[in-house]
Amino acid sequence: MAVNRMFRTCPTTGLKFHQPADALIRWNAVVGVVALLVGGILALLVTLTRWQTVHLLAPDAFYMVLTGHGLNMLVFWIIFFEIAVLYFAGSTLLNCRLAAPRWAWAGFWLMVIGWLMNNYAVFVRQDSSVMFTAYAPMGAHWTFYLGLILFAVGALIGCFVFFATLAVGKSERTYNGSVPLVTFGALTAAIIAVFTIASGAIILIPTFLWSIGMVPTIDSLMYRHIFWAFGHSSQQINVSAHVAVWYAGAAILFGAKPMSEKVSRTAFLLYILFITIASAHHLLADPGLTSKWKILNTSYAFYLAVLASMVHGLTVPGAIEVAQRQKGFNKGLFEWLRKAPWGNPVFSSIFISIIGFGFLGGISGVILGTEQLNLIMHNTFYVPGHFHATVVLGTTMAFMGITYFLIPVLFRREMAFPGVAKWQPYVFGLGMTVFSLFMMGAGTLGVPRRHWDVAFSGNPLGFEFPRHRVADDRTDGDRRCARGRGRCDVPAGHRLLGVPRQEDRDARLPARAGARWRRAGADRFGGRIAHRDRRRGHARLVRLGHVRPGDRVPGGLRAVLLHQLEVPVHRLAAEVTLRKRRQPRAQRHPHASGDLAREGGGQVPRERSSADGNGSTTQEMRRWQASPKPHLPGPAPGGPPIGRSPRLRRWSGCSSCASGSSSGSPPSPGSR
Amino acid sequence: MAEKNQPLAYEEIPEEPEPFMQQLLDNPWMLLFLGVVVPTVLYLIWGVMEIVSVPIAP
Numbered sequence: 001m002a003v004n005r006m007f008r009t010c011p012t013t014g015l016k017f018h019q020p021a022d023a024l025i026r027w028n029a030v031v032g033v034v035a036l037l038v039g040g041i042l043a044l045l046v047t048l049t050r051w052q053t054v055h056l057l058a059p060d061a062f063y064m065v066l067t068g069h070g071l072n073m074l075v076f077w078i079i080f081f082e083i084a085v086l087y088f089a090g091s092t093l094l095n096c097r098l099a100a101p102r103w104a105w106a107g108f109w110l111m112v113i114g115w116l117m118n119n120y121a122v123f124v125r126q127d128s129s130v131m132f133t134a135y136a137p138m139g140a141h142w143t144f145y146l147g148l149i150l151f152a153v154g155a156l157i158g159c160f161v162f163f164a165t166l167a168v169g170k171s172e173r174t175y176n177g178s179v180p181l182v183t184f185g186a187l188t189a190a191i192i193a194v195f196t197i198a199s200g201a202i203i204l205i206p207t208f209l210w211s212i213g214m215v216p217t218i219d220s221l222m223y224r225h226i227f228w229a230f231g232h233s234s235q236q237i238n239v240s241a242h243v244a245v246w247y248a249g250a251a252i253l254f255g256a257k258p259m260s261e262k263v264s265r266t267a268f269l270l271y272i273l274f275i276t277i278a279s280a281h282h283l284l285a286d287p288g289l290t291s292k293w294k295i296l297n298t299s300y301a302f303y304l305a306v307l308a309s310m311v312h313g314l315t316v317p318g319a320i321e322v323a324q325r326q327k328g329f330n331k332g333l334f335e336w337l338r339k340a341p342w343g344n345p346v347f348s349s350i351f352i353s354i355i356g357f358g359f360l361g362g363i364s365g366v367i368l369g370t371e372q373l374n375l376i377m378h379n380t381f382y383v384p385g386h387f388h389a390t391v392v393l394g395t396t397m398a399f400m401g402i403t404y405f406l407i408p409v410l411f412r413r414e415m416a417f418p419g420v421a422k423w424q425p426y427v428f429g430l431g432m433t434v435f436s437l438f439m440m441g442a443g444t445l446g447v448p449r450r451h452w453d454v455a456f457s458g459n460p461l462g463f464e465f466p467r468h469r470v471a472d473d474r475t476d477g478d479r480r481c482a483r484g485r486g487r488c489d490v491p492a493g494h495r496l497l498g499v500p501r502q503e504d505r506d507a508r509l510p511a512r513a514g515a516r517w518r519r520a521g522a523d524r525f526g527g528r529i530a531h532r533d534r535r536r537g538h539a540r541l542v543r544l545g546h547v548r549p550g551d552r553v554p555g556g557l558r559a560v561l562l563h564q565l566e567v568p569v570h571r572l573a574a575e576v577t578l579r580k581r582r583q584p585r586a587q588r589h590p591h592a593s594g595d596l597a598r599e600g601g602g603q604v605p606r607e608r609s610s611a612d613g614n615g616s617t618t619q620e621m622r623r624w625q626a627s628p629k630p631h632l633p634g635p636a637p638g639g640p641p642i643g644r645s646p647r648l649r650r651w652s653g654c655s656s657c658a659s660g661s662s663s664g665s666p667p668s669p670g671s672r
Numbered sequence: 673m674a675e676k677n678q679p680l681a682y683e684e685i686p687e688e689p690e691p692f693m694q695q696l697l698d699n700p701w702m703l704l705f706l707g708v709v710v711p712t713v714l715y716l717i718w719g720v721m722e723i724v725s726v727p728i729a730p
Contacts, residue, residue, distance in 0.1 A: 166700050178698050187700055191707035198708070199716065221726075225719045229711070265697050272703055276711040280719075288726045289719060297715055 006097065010409050013252075017410075020101035021091035025084045026410050027108060028158075029403070032080030035115065036396070039072035052455060059452045063129040066450065068122045070132030074391065075151070075234065076115045081399050082189060082241045083111070083158040088406075089186035089244065090165035096174035099164035107157030114151030117143050131450060133231060136207055136218035145208035152197045152204070159190045159197070181258055181265065182251070185244025188268045193237045195276050199229035221288045232279035235391055239309070240271055242353060242398035246316045249350040249401055253341065256323035259315050267315075270308035274301040281369040285378040294371060302369045306362065313358040317351075345421045349401030352429035357394030360436050364389060379450075382443025389436040397429060457544050537562050 007016050017025075045065045048056040057065060091098040098104060121128040121144035128140035166187070169175055179187065203226035209215040247264070250256040258264045280297030283289055324336030341347045364386040367373050377383065407415060415421055447454050537558055541547045546561055553561070696702060 163700060163704070178694070184697070187703065188707075191700075191704050194704065195708050195711055202716075219723070221723050222720070225723060226716065229715055233711075262693075266693070269697065269703070272707040273710050276707075277715040280715060283719075288723050290722055293718055293722055297719075301714070 013409055015092050015409065016095050018091045018097045020104070021087045021098035022410065024098070024101070024104050024108060025087045025092075025406075028080050028084035028087070029406070029410075031112060031115070032077050032084065033403070035072045035076035035080060038119075039069050039077055042066075042069035042072065045069075049452065050454075052453075055453070057452075060126075060129070062452045063131070064122060064126055067129045067131050068119065071118060071122070074132055074231075074387075075148070076118075078238050078391070078395060079151070079155050079193075079234070080111065080115075082193070082237055083108070083155060085241050085244065085399075085402075086158060086162040086186050086190055087165075089180075089183045089248075090162045090169075093180050093183050094165070094169040094175050096165065096169035096172055098161065099168045100161050103157055104161045107154040107161065110154030110157065111151050112154075114147045114149070114154060116147070117150065118147030121147060133227060134207070135227070136210070136220055136223040139211055142208060142211040145204050145211055149201065149204050149208060152200045155193065156197045159193045162186070162190050178261075178265075181261055182244050182248045184265055184268055185240055185247060188271050189237045189240035189244065191272050192233060192240055192276055196230055196233035196237060199226055199233065203227050203230065221286065224286060225283060225289070228279040228282040229276070232282055233276045235387065235395075236271070236275045236278070238391060238395040239275065239357075240268070242357070242395040243268075243309075243312045243316075245398040245402045246312065246350055246354060247319075249346060249398075249405070250316050250319050250323070252405060253344065253347050254320050254323035256319040259318045259322065263311060264315055267308035267311035270304050273304070275305035275308070278302040278305055278369060281374060284369075284371050284374040291371075298369045298371065302366075306366055309358070309362055313354060313362070316354060343422050345404040345425050346401045348422075349397050349404065349425040349429075352425055353394050353397035353401065356397065356429060356433060356436075357390060360433065361386060361390030361394050364436075364440060377443055379448060380443035381447040381449050382440045384449050385436045385439030385441075385443055388432060388439060393429065393432045393436060397425065397432075400425065400428070455544065534558070 006019050008019065008022070009016050042065050045057060046062070046069050048054045049062045049065075087098060087104070090096075121141045125141050125143070128144040130138050130140045130144070134140055134144070166179065166183075169179075178184070203223055206215055207218055207223065210218050247258065277297045278301060280289075280294055281302065284294055284298065320340070321336045324339065329336040329339045340351070364382070368377060368383065368386055404415065404421060407413065443449070534555065538547070538553065541553070541558065541561055542549050547553055690698075
């Protein structure tokens with residue numbers, strides 16, 4: 001190995017490493033991976049809690065762990081590694097010395113202190129479970145904000161060291177003409193980082209002052225607006241950095257040159273100009289911002305940034321194809337792809353990153369950036385599904401790939417467990433693909449994000465989401481069509497994906513509407529349980545707090561209650577509306593006449609319409625509604641009765657509720 | 673005529689002006705300026721103006 005006073009040359013790759021840059025790349029990358037490890041362990045705890053069957057952690061611990069997971073993954077792991085990428089792309093790829101290494105070290109230690117301080121606030125003090133977003137007026141300990149500020153200042157120093165390194169390279173003529181494309185991608189990431197970190201400072205410094213009592217209040221809408229210039233743009237740094245890594249991987253593995261540098265650089269320019277303002281899609285459901293602002297910042301600007309991503313997503317595989325064909329892999333359309341080094345984790349990671357980011361993360365991002373769709377999926381599980389596809393499947397996979405390349409180069413060691421390394425990208429990529437897809441699927445069913453218990457167990461608005469919604473949509477659709485309602489409103493894809501159950505095939509469709517609830521006891525989700533095993537159905541209702549253990553619940557009523565648990569949110573809302581239309585006004589507002597007084601809420605069965613025919617179940621329901629339910633939570637002493645808060649009155653949209661009748665009607669879950 | 677068709681030596685090639693886009697893309701400071709100013713105006717300042725213009729509830 002040739003070593004001069006400040007540079008060493010890697011014998012394998014021929015890359016020249018300026019020694020301070022070499023050390024800084026290693027330290028930043030290693031601390032980043034440690035943050036990834038911490039975040040990964042926390043991810044397991046989050047998953048095992050959100051999995052309703054396991055439900056591992058208590059609520060307080062869950063929100064603490066979720067906060068730590070979000071920050072360690074979305075901020076600390078990613079930005080530590082990005083600073084390493086900046087120093088690599090600035091110093092090593094330009095063959096020049098790193099500018100101001102002392103400043104770079106100062107920035108690194110500030111980042112480490114900030115990282116530790118923030119984790120201290122979350123895990124040691126345990127009073128800062130405010131999530132990654134930390135929306136004011138939800139307050140955290142001052143060390144939480146100060147940690148983020150120190151981290152941001154350190155990262156900003158790292159960015160300016162990178163800019164200074166570009167200037168040094170130009171003045172010392174270590175490169176001619178334009179900087180390499182990978183360095184240009186890193187430059188894009190650094191520019192976005194400057195805007196991002198400045199925005200973070202604009203909002204986090206006042207919030208820090210608010211946390212120590214020097215500022216009286218923080219406007220929550222203003223906080224959200226400026227925070228997202230930091231929170232979402234920090235993920236755009238990732239995008240630029242991992243696209244740069246894609247180009248680097250193609251060049252390292254195949255010697256591939258971009259198909260058109262002009263086009264690729266122009267695509268990066270579109271990132272610089274427009275990708276940061278796509279942060280506005282987090283505010284599409286917020287009041288206070290006009291449609292003009294929302295439309296320009298999402299639709300127009302957003303699509304230009306998407307265009308850039310599409311250019312990169314096509315250019316990198318195209319460049320690999322050109323390089324492979326030049327090597328003689330010309331047979332058929334895809335020999336170049338079949339003969340690619342699939343056993344090399346550098347390649348497999350990067351390729352999975354391209355596919356996952358493009359087809360899952362990118363497309364779902366465009367969906368969320370569309371105002372009309374965002375209103376449906378805002379704050380649902382779809383959102384984490386999207387950003388796990390972009391940040392984990394896209395960015396983390398790409399960074400894993402470049403790590404497999406850099407470990408032998410930087411640490412001058414052989415990779416341990418090469419067989420495991422060969423399989424790791426596939427296992428991780430497949431897992432994250434499935435994970436993201438099903439998160440998005442759950443989100444489209446209305447499952448909320450960031451919630452300890454999506455079933456709202458024991459809550460007046462308790463609700464349980466269907467477990468096999470996709471499979472059962474098929475049978476629902478068949479029923480609707482066969483009932484002769486005139487149309488089938490279940491998407492064809494759901495019908496194709498649905499797996500017909502034997503009992504559905506056997507017992508096709510009630511002949512008349514009056515049999516609906518009896519059928520509900522026999523072949524619907526929860527009803528099926530009741531039909532097969534009444535004790536299990538009863539136990540489930542007891543567990544969810546709808547009946548007492550000793551209650552004798554009639555079979556038909558139990559079936560209705562269990563059925564209610566399984567109706568998806570949006571459909572429940574639709575059915576309630578439909579029912580209101582059918583019923584006369586006196587029944588539409590039963591609480592006004594005291595007919596269906598609800599004491600404390602809960603999953604109260606809906607009254608059957610008169611067309612349903614069977615009067616006995618109606619009487620059972622009324623008896624049930626009139627019976628005392630001491631186990632359900634009552635109003636707080638001195639406070640408003642449950643279901644009578646102004647918020648609920650506003651949701652219910654009912655003038656009699658608003659005028660202060662004695663029993664409020666809680667909104668349906670679908671009105672959330 | 674034949675002399676005209678002979679390729680020029682490297683030193684004799686007249687310098688063409690750099691295209692505007694290349695000048696822009698090769699200038700990191702200009703890119704930094706644009707990358708900060710465009711989102712600051714379109715996202716931050718415009719958004720703050722809209723929020724500030726919302727009347728405060730009595």
